[in-house]
Amino acid sequence: MENDLKLKLEQLHQRVDALKDQINTEEATKNAFVMPFIQIIGYDIFNPTEVIPEFISDIGTKKGEKIxxxxxxxxxxxxxxxxxxxxxxADAHNSQLHRYFHVSKSRFGVLTNGHVYNFYADLERPNIMDDKPFFTLDIANLKESNLKILENFTKQGYNLDSILDSAEALKYIKAIRSEFEKELQEPSDELVKLLVNRFFEKPLTASRLSTFREYARRAISNSINESISYRLKNALSMNDKIPSQQQEETILPIDENIETVKAITTEEEVEGSQIVKAILREVVPSARIAFRDTQSYFGVLLDDNNRKPLARLHFNFSKKYLELFHNGKDNGEKKLLESLDDIYKYRKELLATVEKYQQNYLVTESSNTVS
Structure with a gap:
């Protein structure tokens, strides 16, 4: 069920991407994007007893309001x-959904723009919709955990008790995570005091607090970077089983003086880089293939040399691109990826890039010998 749901949602995402520039009205958005979504979760859009469009609801003194x-x-x-x-x-601020929810017997409301679906409940006050969604589904960024939640809303798998049991947890985990990420970027005075008071016995003056705030920011940055580096090294080690000394050479070393987290390596970037590496190992030893993650892209380098880029993975947005350098240009050529497996389509280009650097090396060595 979950795999089938994911496949259909991925197809819907492709449809949305292909048609959105031609969709000029809200009504067209409903017909082209939202109705297919309702079908995907199992409900018959042609059955008026199951899916009711333009449902008329009287809201207070307003008569004939439509959902x-x-x-x-x-x-x-x-x-x-x-x-x-x-x-x-897909923001509920000043949304009619609040008013609709109040007069509806439904426990759940959805606000959508056709690609992001925000699910709301009445966890804080009965029959009054919460201000923030407890669950958000973005069809451009499908996660296994989100698909499991969505299954509970399908016609076949609808389970009110299961949704209610998990809704509160989802809502507050999301809120806590949001606050935690804010603290990672800019530690608050409360967090700094909480940490520092555990080991620093002198009074915290305003000046000292400012200093410790910067220390806390750097400490958090270092901790996250070291954790990412450790996980990435382990992933590479599991794949290639190369000696630890060589493994360390392919990882960007941790800068103890780093001030901010410039990039966070994702699982997709690790997986994509391993596909690139598997292709390149046909012609170059594993130890010569290095990785560097930046805020803009995840880079694959030859000999850990910035002047020898082999490929770049641009995975930080809804659309994913592989940047190639086989034409000898400083700026690469970006290729849209529908899935990570599409990287294999560019095997020839990736190998051509390695060959280009090797030819340049031979020409340089030949010139040095003649000299």
Whole structure:
């Protein structure tokens, strides 16, 4: 079920990407993007007892207010959906969904722009929609954990008790993670005091607090970078089983004086770099292939030399690109990747890049010999 759901959502994402520039209205967004999503989660959009478009709801003194979609199961509303144009944010601020939720018997509401789906509940006050979603699904960035949650909303797998049991946890884990990430970027006075008071016995003056804030920021940066480096080295070691000394040579060393975290290596970047490395090892030893992660891209280098880029992975956005350097240009040529397996399509170009550097080396060595 989960794999089938993922495949259909990936196909929907491709559809959204291909058609969005031609979608000029909210109504077109609903028809082209949202209705297919409702079908994907198992509901019959042509059955008016199951999916009711433009559901009329009286809200206080306002008569005839309409909800974009109401989904029913066993005759009871289980989900209300409000749609926005795909260019708008799927943000519930000043949204009609708040008002719809109040008069609906449904426990869940969805606000969507066709590619991001925000799921809301009434965890804080009964029958009043929470200000923040407990679950967000972005079809451009599908995660296994999110697919498991979405399964509980499908017609076949709908489980109210299961959703309610996990909704509160999802809501507050998301909120805690958001606050934690803020602290990583800019430690608050509260966090600095909490840490420093455990080992520093003197009074914390404003000047000392400012100094310790900078120390805390650097300490957190170093800790995260070392953790990433350790995980990356382990991943490479598992794949290649090369000696530890060579393994260390392929990893960007940790700068003890680093001030901020410039990049965070993702699992996709590790996996993508390993595909590139597997191709390159046909013609070059593993120890000569190095990796460097930056804020903009994940780089693959020959001999850990910035002047010898083999490829760059641009995975920080919804669309993923492989940058190639086989034409001998300083700026590479970007290729759109639908999946990581698409990297194998560019085997010839990757090998050509290595050959280019080796030919340049031979020419240089020949010139030095003649001299």
């Amino acid at each position: 974009d979609y109401v989904i029913k199961k066993d005759g009871e509303p289980i989900l209300i959906i409000e749609c926005k144009h795909w260019k708008e944010k």
